[in-house]
Amino acid sequence: MLVVGGSSGLGLAVSRLAYGLGAEVIIASRSAADRHEELAAAVGPEIETVSLDVNEDKEVEAALQGIGDIDHMVVTTRPRLTPAPFAEADLDQARQAFETKFWGQCRLIQMAHALISPDGSVVLTTGIAGERIYTGSFAMSVINSATETLCRALAVELAPIRINAVCPGFIAPKPHEIEERARWFPSGRTASAEEVAEAYIHLMESPYVTGTTLVVDGGARLI
Template identity: 60%
Template structure:
């Protein structure tokens, strides 16, 4: 079975910054036909093309909007791989002090947004294609002041396993990044305790997504990229 990404149509939602941008660069270099979608991707097309390469496609949509999600998927058409790295805005806070409206909005964006997107996109994903979700270290290890992301990440991990069964033969996996640069100095110092001795670069995390797209025998798996953070 050909596990090359050459000429594979790859949609990266949230691919205009951070880990998503790093995945976009890796996928483009691997020969993928790259499509980036986010709230502002189309408006940043020229900047993104300069960072990644000419020939990319960009679309702007709101992942929480059903109408916009349906419209963008109809415009994009069939794809081989769907990668979702959309991130919510949520301020760290003790559970008792967490703003419930902010927490609900975080769920709306990261969990229900991806739920809705996959419902609308799964009919566009070719056989032997894949979906890759993104969680994070707060789903693997308990941290104070991170109740919302702990619950969202844990729910996403279970969602992945369910989808791997229900959407087969489409493969569904999760990448769970640890601390990823850039981070404040205190986080950099904390990461020196990890077996890796440091936080990850976006490029190091992006490698995991490329691996999961290319390997045809991995599904229902959470790939933790944390430098050993959960071990301390």
């Protein structure tokens, strides 16, 4: 199992949960190889780590050649993007964020799909901004919506490989104002990364689910 973006946050939680369930986990990120000992201590001693930048074709190709066959691939890469109202947004930064998250996923899957088992899967990551519009998040709304469409398109084009996505809501810790807002969600709180990670495992293990975006937001999109 390959987790791209698995060296921190949600990707690290997915890596840890999958390893605990017996998966052979390979963590790939820009810093993964340099942080091998740290990640092995956080996840498990038998993990592998690979340095990979989804924006660099040659680096992705070299990493995938070294990895070889893949049963499941999870992508949790997140671009650097400063929230801002549209009228004040840095469009160059938004463009780079789109390049990293959307086109980076496309590049990665295009290069990796021949290595993925026919009964395997790819699980992408979107976000609640693709389901509900929040002021200041126009760029992430567009990127996440595009990723959900990509999920459906690739489920058709790359079948029988299953392509799904997880749409996380607000994951703790968050700024005080978001934690306060979360009290009004049906769940009454923000999520832990471990709770959201379970959705990735579900999508990998479910043989008849493809082209689906699984929203894990505690009902945030409903209010």
